[in-house]
Amino acid sequence: MSTANPVPLLVRPSDRRWIAGVASGLAAHLAVDVVLVRLAFVVLAAFGTFGILAYAALWIAVLPVRGGRETTAEDWLRRVAAKDTVLVIVAAVVVVAAGHSHMRFPLPWQLLAAAFGAGITWRQADLRRREFVEPRLWSRIRFASGALLVVAAAVGVLRDAASLTQLRAGFIAVVVVLVAVALVTGPWWLRTVQALSSERGERIRSQERAELAARVHDSVLQTLTLIQRNADDPKAVHRYARRQERNLRELLYRPAAATGQFSAAIEKQAAEVEDEYAVTIDLVVVGDCALDERTTAIIDAAREAMVNAAKSGGVDEFAVFAEIEATEVTVFVRDRGKGFDADNVPASRAGIRESIVGRMRRVGGSATVRTAPGQGTEVKLSLQRQR
Amino acid sequence: MTDERQPRVVLVDDHGLVRSGVRVEISGAVDVVGEAGTVPEAIEVIRRTKPDVVLLDVHMPGGGGRAVLETIARELPDVRFLALSVSDAAEDVIAVIRAGARGYVTKSISGPDLADAVRRVASGDAVFSPRLAGFVLDAFSAAPHVVDDNGLDALSHREREVLRLIARGYTYREVAKELVLSIKTIESHVSAVLRKLQLSNRHELTRWATDRRLV
Numbered sequence: 001m002s003t004a005n006p007v008p009l010l011v012r013p014s015d016r017r018w019i020a021g022v023a024s025g026l027a028a029h030l031a032v033d034v035v036l037v038r039l040a041f042v043v044l045a046a047f048g049t050f051g052i053l054a055y056a057a058l059w060i061a062v063l064p065v066r067g068g069r070e071t072t073a074e075d076w077l078r079r080v081a082a083k084d085t086v087l088v089i090v091a092a093v094v095v096v097a098a099g100h101s102h103m104r105f106p107l108p109w110q111l112l113a114a115a116f117g118a119g120i121t122w123r124q125a126d127l128r129r130r131e132f133v134e135p136r137l138w139s140r141i142r143f144a145s146g147a148l149l150v151v152a153a154a155v156g157v158l159r160d161a162a163s164l165t166q167l168r169a170g171f172i173a174v175v176v177v178l179v180a181v182a183l184v185t186g187p188w189w190l191r192t193v194q195a196l197s198s199e200r201g202e203r204i205r206s207q208e209r210a211e212l213a214a215r216v217h218d219s220v221l222q223t224l225t226l227i228q229r230n231a232d233d234p235k236a237v238h239r240y241a242r243r244q245e246r247n248l249r250e251l252l253y254r255p256a257a258a259t260g261q262f263s264a265a266i267e268k269q270a271a272e273v274e275d276e277y278a279v280t281i282d283l284v285v286v287g288d289c290a291l292d293e294r295t296t297a298i299i300d301a302a303r304e305a306m307v308n309a310a311k312s313g314g315v316d317e318f319a320v321f322a323e324i325e326a327t328e329v330t331v332f333v334r335d336r337g338k339g340f341d342a343d344n345v346p347a348s349r350a351g352i353r354e355s356i357v358g359r360m361r362r363v364g365g366s367a368t369v370r371t372a373p374g375q376g377t378e379v380k381l382s383l384q385r386q387r
Numbered sequence: 388m389t390d391e392r393q394p395r396v397v398l399v400d401d402h403g404l405v406r407s408g409v410r411v412e413i414s415g416a417v418d419v420v421g422e423a424g425t426v427p428e429a430i431e432v433i434r435r436t437k438p439d440v441v442l443l444d445v446h447m448p449g450g451g452g453r454a455v456l457e458t459i460a461r462e463l464p465d466v467r468f469l470a471l472s473v474s475d476a477a478e479d480v481i482a483v484i485r486a487g488a489r490g491y492v493t494k495s496i497s498g499p500d501l502a503d504a505v506r507r508v509a510s511g512d513a514v515f516s517p518r519l520a521g522f523v524l525d526a527f528s529a530a531p532h533v534v535d536d537n538g539l540d541a542l543s544h545r546e547r548e549v550l551r552l553i554a555r556g557y558t559y560r561e562v563a564k565e566l567v568l569s570i571k572t573i574e575s576h577v578s579a580v581l582r583k584l585q586l587s588n589r590h591e592l593t594r595w596a597t598d599r600r601l602v
Binding site: 252285 | 495524528
């Protein structure tokens with residue numbers, strides 16, 4: 001990533017860092033030796049807080065990048081911190097308790113406690129930005145303990161420095177300032193939160209896309225393997241290809257299958273017939289309704305008609321049209337195949353016709369067959385819907 | 388249908404394999420004068436060659452067939468567009484038709500049928516595949532009709548009948564025979580449906596399309 005640009009972007013590389021990668025990122029960006037940068041930070045920190053503040057500011061502002069393996073100080077810190085949250089809580093409790101019992105810690109220790117607590121809470125924010133996932137409760141506990149440490153240390157420092165009345169006045173002043181700051185920066189915070197949530201939404205969507213792609217690729221690869229293995233069997237190849245096509249279409253274009261709906265049921269039957277007889281059914285469904293005993297019967301009859309067309313029509317493609325209207329359900333199964341002489345039907349086909357016509361009659365519907373030798377066959381099934 | 392001159396055709400599809408396949412299938416019946424694989428390329432080729440018919444893929448990077456149509460359909464009113472797609476997504480198909488395509492066929496169509504569809508579009512007619520007919524029936528029957536003054540928001544009984552037969556897999560010729568009408572009459576019915584589809588601002592049309600997309 002950074003090698004592609006003449007001047008690398010200012011980022012925090014996670015694989016070349018001691019603390020948060022600020023120094024090595026800065027070094028790469030400015031094309032300076034990283035040792036010099038680190039030295040500069042140390043010197044600035046030694047002669048005042050500027051070095052620390054600058055480092056902290058960059059840590060917050062500059063985005064981290066992942067790269068390579070992470071066996072650095074921060075990695076170690078993360079492991080320790082994750083395990084030792086309890087320790088942190090204990091430390092906080094000790095500090096608070098010490099404050100109450102009028103025990104005095106020397107100032108450097110209190111500063112150290114504050115820095116440690118602040119480090120924990122800040123690291124939290126840093127990790128979240130890197131999509132580090134951990135249980136919510138756990139991260140909250142850690143945040144709270146870090147905050148507690150900071151507050152306890154601050155209280156300690158103030159107690160050392162000032163009398164109680166001064167403290168109270170100072171406290172009120174601080175609250176007033178905080179409220180003012182909140183009022184002024186409120187819109188900015190709101191925007192940030194909104195931007196974050198929209199970014200999260202985008203990330204979820206892109207994850208969904210990636211998942212879909214993985215599923216698609218997986219099933220397509222499988223089908224391609226099957227096709228290669230059965231390359232000399234055109235029927236099998238047709239079947240695999242058609243099945244894959246159906247899967248993809250469903251995945252890409254269809255709303256979630258409405259189970260218990262007429263359209264889903266007839267699609268399923270058509271798919272099964274396609275699979276079984278290696279034919280292509282051009283299915284068009286207009287409207288939809290819930291399945292019940294009678295509409296199930298029309299779908300069963302339609303299946304018989306489809307099987308009929310696939311087996312006896314002598315074509316590898318035919319059309320099915322179903323229309324669900326307010327008062328009527330109609331299904332047409334039409335092939336351009338051989339057709340037959342309706343007055344002179346062989347016994348085997350008469351049976352199938354009986355199972356179509358008979359089935360429709362039993363639920364109060366009707367079935368008609370239009371055919372002639374060489375003219376193809378069209379079966380019409382219709383059923384009045386109960387009001 | 389018109390004169391014996393073969394219609395001049397431009398193929399637009401981002402898959403080279405599909406273009407060469409289609410070219411082979413229809414090259415005997417039509418005169419393929421250009422090909423394009425991207426939206427800007429398509430616009431350039433169409434401007435340069437001014438074909439009779441553009442076979443237009445619905446899905447392409449950079450806005451798809453719709454982007455091509457929106458750029459150039461008004462500029463070159465004599466060029467006619469036929470959408471050719473594997474897409475089942477109703478709202479995509481409807482969008483391309485509403486942007487000005489004169490019909491929609493799926494890529495599984497046979498060579499002779501496709502050549503026939505191209506000729507039909509070249510002579511100014513509309514081409515409805517069974518699937519498109521189904522979409523249109525669905526879209527126009529979604530809700531009770533409040534017919535406005537120009538009558539664009541509802542299909543007539545006859546138009547509905549014609550669409551139903553097309554959805555059942557009938558060719559125009561078969562539809563004509565079934566309804567005891569001339570092919571010309573059928574063609575004019577289908578063209579009227581196309582016009583309604585393109586001009587109606589019936590809000591059910593858009594709502595229906597988005598409903599379909601909802602997951």
